[in-house]
Amino acid sequence: MWFYEKKLQYPVKVSTCNPMLAKFLIEQYGGADGELAAALRYLNQRYSIPDKVVGLLTDIGTEEFAHLEMIATMVYKLTKDATPEQMKAAGLGDHYANHDNALFYHDASGVPWTAAYIQAKGDPIADLYEDIAAEEKARATYQWLIDLSDDPDLNDGLRYLREREVIHSQRFREAVEILKEERDSKKIF
Amino acid sequence: MQKGMHMPSWYKTYHPYVSPMDPCPPITTKRYSTPPNLYLGFQPPGLEQFTPSAALKAGTLWKYFYDPYYSTREMKKGVRE
Numbered sequence: 001m002w003f004y005e006k007k008l009q010y011p012v013k014v015s016t017c018n019p020m021l022a023k024f025l026i027e028q029y030g031g032a033d034g035e036l037a038a039a040l041r042y043l044n045q046r047y048s049i050p051d052k053v054v055g056l057l058t059d060i061g062t063e064e065f066a067h068l069e070m071i072a073t074m075v076y077k078l079t080k081d082a083t084p085e086q087m088k089a090a091g092l093g094d095h096y097a098n099h100d101n102a103l104f105y106h107d108a109s110g111v112p113w114t115a116a117y118i119q120a121k122g123d124p125i126a127d128l129y130e131d132i133a134a135e136e137k138a139r140a141t142y143q144w145l146i147d148l149s150d151d152p153d154l155n156d157g158l159r160y161l162r163e164r165e166v167i168h169s170q171r172f173r174e175a176v177e178i179l180k181e182e183r184d185s186k187k188i189f
Numbered sequence: 190m191q192k193g194m195h196m197p198s199w200y201k202t203y204h205p206y207v208s209p210m211d212p213c214p215p216i217t218t219k220r221y222s223t224p225p226n227l228y229l230g231f232q233p234p235g236l237e238q239f240t241p242s243a244a245l246k247a248g249t250l251w252k253y254f255y256d257p258y259y260s261t262r263e264m265k266k267g268v269r270e
């Protein structure tokens with residue numbers, strides 16, 4: 001069960017009217033390494049993984065939905081007032097033809113989201129290594145988005161999201177450490 | 190950061206080969222990220238923390254893991270907190 005808090009995990013501010021940034025940001029919405037893929041991947045994997053790390057997958061999977069909501073807010077702010085002409089000029093003419101100004105789960109090139117992006121192998125190490133890779137890829141995507149954007153407030157939010165990927169990767173790496181630990185051996189820091 | 194802990198750098202650079210035949214002005218230094226999660230293994234107890242409000246802004250409670258990314262354009266403009 002989930003509880004919903006009607007606020008964003010981190011405040012989203014966009015200071016420049018530049019709908020083209022929405023075209024790039026949508027990569028983290030419906031792209032292969034985006035927040036939707038992350039959330040669905042982790043929340044699904046948790047059924048077939050040792051008890052010790054189920055809670056971690058629930059926590060991180062849930063947080064990814066909070067990130068998805070932040071990205072959606074960024075995209076929405078950048079496109080809600082865009083005319084068809086502005087959408088076209090921003091490279092979003094093909095998006096407009098199908099969706100008007102609505103959001104949709106596709107990547108920056110318009111490729112629709114697919115479950116083929118994610119995996120549940122049933123092998124805990126294989127799954128956690130995929131999760132670590134997913135976090136590093138999401139981190140890299142945020143770097144390239146920050147490189148593409150010159151909106152200081154938007155970049156502030158993107159930097160926050162990238163930092164969360166760094167932490168998620170750390171926690172998945174710790175999950176691997178927990179699962180590979182030999183019985184009866186003492187933890188040495 | 191605990192006392193006596195070595196602090197790695199979160200960014201590294203390399204210099205790709207530049208050919209005399211390249212069509213575009215070369216980028217002589219490339220940067221890549223080597224984030225804190227690569228170095229620590231299982232998080233040890235007693236790491237230094239941000240204050241709660243600074244942690245909410247940074248995206249982590251732990252100073253060691255704070256690794257903000259700035260584009261080269263931002264760095265030229267001197268955008269840093």
Ligand SMILES: [Fe+2]
Nearest residue numbers: 038164165168
């Ligand atoms: Fe993540």
